[in-house]
Amino acid sequence: MLVSCWSPKGGSGTTVVSVILALLSARSSAAGAVLADLTGDVPAALGVAEPGGPGLVDWLGATTDVGDDALSRLEVDVGRGLRLLPQGGRDGGALVGMGGGVGRADRLAAVLAADSRPVLADCGNADRAPGRELASGATLSLAVLRPCYLALRRALAAPLRPTGVVLVTEPGRALQSRDVEDVLGVPVWAEVPLDPAVARAVDAGLLAARLPRPAERALDRALTAVGR
Secondary structure, three states, X not given: OEXXXXXXXXXXXXXXXXXXXXXXXXXXXXXXXXXXXXXXXXXXXXXXXXXOOOOHXXXXXXXXXXXOOHHHHHOEEOOXXXXXXXXOOOOHHHHHHOOOOHXXXXXXXXXXXXXXXXXXXXXXXXXXXXXXXXXXXXXXXXEEEOOOHHHHHHHXXXXXXXXXXXXXXXXXXXXXXXXXXXXXXXXXXXXXXXXXXXXXXXXXXXXXXXXXHHHHHHHHHHHHHOOO
8 A cells, every 4th residue: 555645735744744654554564664755854754864875766767767676775774664765866856846757756656556565655745746646646645734724725726636634733723624524525534633742752853763642643543544
């Protein structure tokens, strides 16, 4: 199964949600799990060193025929049963931002979806390629949203239609999960409370070692609902 996480609006917590889902998947799978990073933020969120070799951007942007098996050689072991497919590319952010590799993104989605291990993908902003194409080819496409009118408007206008929503809830917001479901026409798979403990764990490089319990419980229920 390939599960993509993306957001129509920056700052929603997509990378953190992707990392926690990947860690939970790796914990429950005997074969471990894979986390594909199309934003470049995953190593920092995991508290690991930035991989120095090639990555997804290089595979996507290859001008020569690069086989599907090359993807497995790009994987980096980041512990706890989790393998990272790094963004790669010295100018990777620019390539992704300009839509580099769009022609191979469909193939990337097919290869990752066929993997025997659970694969999570941090696809970032829905407006950017090739994350947009990878998200659209995923088995399960999750939009990560705040209960914010502006975010909901962006989600409704996004070029992707999600399978479900991970809602990062905040105290005092007027919008509730039912409102999100009514507007987007898809279920809210999980409600993750906005928790300062998550930010502190990321800042300290300890997110993988100390998953904040509220986020862990909410996202573990989401994985159970979709059959992991």
